Amino acid sequence: MRADSTPNALAGDSVELLSITADIAGSNTVVITARGDVDQSTSPLLVTHLRERIHQAGPNLVVDLTHVRHFGAAGITALVHARTMAAAAGVDLVVVVSRVVLMSLGITRMESAFDLYSTLSDALGRPGLAGRRVLSV
Numbered sequence: 116m117r118a119d120s121t122p123n124a125l126a127g128d129s130v131e132l133l134s135i136t137a138d139i140a141g142s143n144t145v146v147i148t149a150r151g152d153v154d155q156s157t158s159p160l161l162v163t164h165l166r167e168r169i170h171q172a173g174p175n176l177v178v179d180l181t182h183v184r185h186f187g188a189a190g191i192t193a194l195v196h197a198r199t200m201a202a203a204a205g206v207d208l209v210v211v212v213s214r215v216v217l218m219s220l221g222i223t224r225m226e227s228a229f230d231l232y233s234t235l236s237d238a239l240g241r242p243g244l245a246g247r248r249v250l251s252v
Contacts, residue, residue: 133157135164140239144175150182153190161190165197169204176201177238179211186219194229209238 133151140146145168153161169176178197180186194210201208210229212220220226232238 133160135160137164137168140177144177144239146177146179146235146239148179148182152185153180153183153193154185154187155189158187158189158193161193162196165193166200169197169200169206169208174205174207175209176206177209177211177235179235179238180216181211181213181235183213183216186213186216188219188223190216191219191223191225195225198229209241211235211238 131151133149133153135150136148138146138148147164147168149161151157165176165178176197178194183190198208200206208230209232210216211232211234217226217231220229220231232241
């Protein structure tokens with residue numbers, strides 16, 4: 116079930132920079148999917164959606180970044196904030212990454228800070244969101 120969809124574009128620009136959707140997967144998991152570019156101008160939108168969903172997610176939140184074309188330092192900061200908020204709320208956070216996102220996390224040596232998966236189906240199929248890591252740089 117799709118919860119919402121929010122595009123973000125510059126004024127007068129027809130190019131969508133970042134869109135975010137929230138879907139319910141099963142009885143206790145929310146999947147946030149980002150499509151586009153996550154950078155300094157769009158990361159506040161991602162943080163807002165993550166903050167809203169962390170408290171609604173119940174025990175599980177999956178952040179699907181497989182459709183992200185660019186993932187800058189502000190995107191990494193957004194994930195760090197999400198990890199902190201999720202831990203404080205008792206929500207398990209899982210991140211599904213594209214090669215672009217994995218490279219950014221690897222360059223900054225942040226890949227070990229997150230529970231990473233290469234596909235959404237792998238992330239949704241893990242037992243209880245326990246830390247089964249399927250990716251490495």
